[in-house]
Amino acid sequence: MSTVGVVRFPGTNCEFDTVEAIERLGGRGRIIWHEDTHLDGIDAVVIAGGFAHGDYLRPGAIARFSPIMSAVISAAGEGMPVVGICNGFQVLTEAGLLPGALQKNRGLTFINDWQNLRVSSTNSVFTSAAEVDRKLRIPINHFEGNFTCDDSTLDDLVANDQIVLTYVDNPNGSVGDIAGICNRERNVVGLMPHPERASDAMLGSNDGNILMESLLASI
Amino acid sequence: MKFHAVIDVQLHPGIADPQGSTIERALPTLGFDAMSNVRSGKSFHLDIEADDEVAARATLTEVCESFLTNPVIEAASIELTPAEGAGS
Numbered sequence: 001m002s003t004v005g006v007v008r009f010p011g012t013n014c015e016f017d018t019v020e021a022i023e024r025l026g027g028r029g030r031i032i033w034h035e036d037t038h039l040d041g042i043d044a045v046v047i048a049g050g051f052a053h054g055d056y057l058r059p060g061a062i063a064r065f066s067p068i069m070s071a072v073i074s075a076a077g078e079g080m081p082v083v084g085i086c087n088g089f090q091v092l093t094e095a096g097l098l099p100g101a102l103q104k105n106r107g108l109t110f111i112n113d114w115q116n117l118r119v120s121s122t123n124s125v126f127t128s129a130a131e132v133d134r135k136l137r138i139p140i141n142h143f144e145g146n147f148t149c150d151d152s153t154l155d156d157l158v159a160n161d162q163i164v165l166t167y168v169d170n171p172n173g174s175v176g177d178i179a180g181i182c183n184r185e186r187n188v189v190g191l192m193p194h195p196e197r198a199s200d201a202m203l204g205s206n207d208g209n210i211l212m213e214s215l216l217a218s219i
Numbered sequence: 220m221k222f223h224a225v226i227d228v229q230l231h232p233g234i235a236d237p238q239g240s241t242i243e244r245a246l247p248t249l250g251f252d253a254m255s256n257v258r259s260g261k262s263f264h265l266d267i268e269a270d271d272e273v274a275a276r277a278t279l280t281e282v283c284e285s286f287l288t289n290p291v292i293e294a295a296s297i298e299l300t301p302a303e304g305a306g307s
Contacts, residue, residue: 058289094289101291103230108237146235149291173235 002219005032005042007072007088009052009063014085014196018048021199025209027216034066043219044081044125045072047088049141049194059102059144060090069095081125081218082188086142089180089190098183098190099157100149102142106173110143114204115193116168117179124164124182125218126189126211136207138193140171140179145192147174147181160184165191187218221302222267222275228288228295229260263287266302275299 004022008015008031019029030042034052039045052063063069069091076082076097084092092098105111119127119134130136149157154175157163165180172192180191195208230236236258243257269275276297283295 057287061286061289093291101289103292104235104237106235108235108240148234 001026001028002043002216003028003030003041004044004046004215004219005030005039007032007034007045007047007068009034009050009066011052011054012048012050012087014049014087014194017194017196017199018046018085021196021208021212022046022216024199025212025216027212032068034063034068037067037071039068039071039075039080042075042080044215045075045083046215047072047082047084047091048196049086049088052087052091055087058090058094059087060092060094063087063091064095073097076183076188079185079187081215083126083215084188084190085196086140086145086192086194089192090144092188092190097188098181099153100147100181102144102192103146103148104144105142105146105171107171111145111171112139112141113171114139115171115179117165117193118168119164120166121161121164121182123161124186124189124214126180126182126191126214127164129214129217130210134210135168136165136198136210137205138195138198138208139204140193141197142172142192145174146172147176147178147192149175157181162186164189165193220269220271220275222269222272222299223302224263224265224267224275224279225298226263226265226279226283226287226295227260227298228262228283228293229258230293234292272299 198208
């Protein structure tokens with residue numbers, strides 16, 4: 001059985017929902033403490049949402065220096081699937097595993113709402129089971145979710161098909177309506193929406209499952 | 220030598236600053252209606268040991284670029300002064 005390690009920093013608060021969503025789809029989820037230094041027995045990593053290290057300095061800025069991140073960066077370099085959700089996306093940009101940064105939302109408010117997303121690329125470990133243009137209803141829950149980068153980085157993201165998810169109605173001002181991107185090698189994905197919160201019709205949507213299924217299929 | 224450093228971190232122009240915007244909107248309601256372009260930021264105060272000011276600045280620049288700022292959205296300026304008792 002595939003084991004997905006879900007990283008838990010002080011302040012992470014989506015790790016159990018993420019494990020639940022993975023296990024409902026037949027995977028095994030294992031919480032990994034941020035002070036751990038290895039990923040033995042782990043086939044893929046999810047950096048779950050929350051407020052790692054209290055978001056002190058900047059979201060993700062301190063988390064990047066947690067001991068587990070050396071192992072995550074090394075594993076990502078060797079091709080292990082690594083997904084960052086919400087705060088996890090911020091951690092991945094701060095760690096240099098993904099380009100760009102997440103700035104405060106355009107409307108200057110925290111947004112907690114459902115979003116319609118469009119699958120822009122299926123060529124990543126988190127979207128491979130979906131189809132291009134498929135609409136997904138998945139919630140967002142963030143203040144700093146406004147993806148930004150310089151023009152040449154954006155050109156690169158487009159040219160290399162690294163934009164994997166976009167907002168249908170851009171809620172936060174993200175450049176290019178970007179909700180999620182991957183690295184050039186396509187094994188590291190970051191997204192602001194929370195697929196683990198759209199893992200059962202009872203929650204209002206199960207559209208997040210296709211993303212988690214993609215991750216499990218990528219292992 | 221020991222230096223005292225004051226590091227000022229500001230968002231790049233154009234990057235949203237809700238705190239600055241909120242303060243700016245509040246000022247007129249308090250009767251201060253002559254102010255505009257309010258931007259908030261962060262400052263860090265610290266002491267650093269280095270051979271000279273050039274070396275201290277080089278180290279702090281590295282710290283700013285790798286940790287204290289996210290260069291995609293922020294920039295830092297560094298002020299250095301000899302710390303109390305320096306040279307004695």
